[in-house]
Amino acid sequence: MDSSIIISIESSNDFSDEDCISLQLMRNKEYPTVLEPTTFERTEKWLKYPDRRTQYITARDVKFKLPELIGILTFAEHIEHPRSLWFSMVIKREYQRQGIGKKMLDIAKTHTDELRAFCVEHDKYVKEDGSTYFAPLDFYKKNGFIVGDKTLKTEIGLECVEIIWRKEI
Numbered sequence: 001m002d003s004s005i006i007i008s009i010e011s012s013n014d015f016s017d018e019d020c021i022s023l024q025l026m027r028n029k030e031y032p033t034v035l036e037p038t039t040f041e042r043t044e045k046w047l048k049y050p051d052r053r054t055q056y057i058t059a060r061d062v063k064f065k066l067p068e069l070i071g072i073l074t075f076a077e078h079i080e081h082p083r084s085l086w087f088s089m090v091i092k093r094e095y096q097r098q099g100i101g102k103k104m105l106d107i108a109k110t111h112t113d114e115l116r117a118f119c120v121e122h123d124k125y126v127k128e129d130g131s132t133y134f135a136p137l138d139f140y141k142k143n144g145f146i147v148g149d150k151t152l153k154t155e156i157g158l159e160c161v162e163i164i165w166r167k168e169i
């Protein structure tokens with residue numbers, strides 16, 4: 001990592017319009033194009049007026065006067081598994097593969113005994129710029145997740161598997 005980059009990772013629920021723009025761009029650039037691009041309005045609703053149970057872990061590059069949002073992990077109670085947290089995460093491209101995702105997951109793990117999410121399994125989707133969306137399943141396996149029984153097949157053609165992490169007792 002460039003030594004001039006200082007990342008601050010923390011729990012947060014205070015978001016600016018700039019954060020909403022950063023997250024909107026991040027999601028649209030980093031997720032597979034089968035997902036419809038998200039709008040500023042939807043991102044704003046999600047960040048500023050969430051369900052009261054939703055929590056956020058943010059990563060910011062603090063070299064800027066207004067620290068830029070460069071990653072977010074969001075989690076909430078799982079409806080079917082009350083003791084489990086359901087999460088999603090995304091990190092800006094230039095900051096990926098520098099250990100930030102692992103650090104954010106490590107913080108999420110301190111909030112619960114069980115984390116669950118849906119994850120793409122194969123490298124068969126493309127991103128907005130036409131490059132391959134590399135399935136992050138190995139990232140999660142490296143971080144102690146296993147593949148669960150559930151699969152997700154949406155009408156828009158996105159296929160995912162459930163991934164689960166449980167605290168070792």
Ligand SMILES: CC(C)(COP(=O)(O)OP(=O)(O)OC[C@H]1O[C@@H](n2cnc3c(N)ncnc32)[C@H](O)[C@@H]1OP(=O)(O)O)[C@@H](O)C(=O)NCCC(=O)NCCS
Pocket residue numbers: 030031088089090091092095096097098099100101102103117118119120134135136137138139140142
């Ligand atoms: C997946 C993601 C959250 C991982 O965060 P990260 O900060 O890049 O990951 P870390 O640096 O902590 O760990 C990276 C390691 O995980 C592994 N890995 C496997 N698949 C990976 C992938 N698709 N992207 C990043 N790392 C991956 C690699 O071994 C990598 O180590 P290496 O660089 O030495 O090979 C991030 O890359 C991202 O936002 N990707 C796009 C959006 C996305 O897929 N979100 C998850 C939806 S379920």
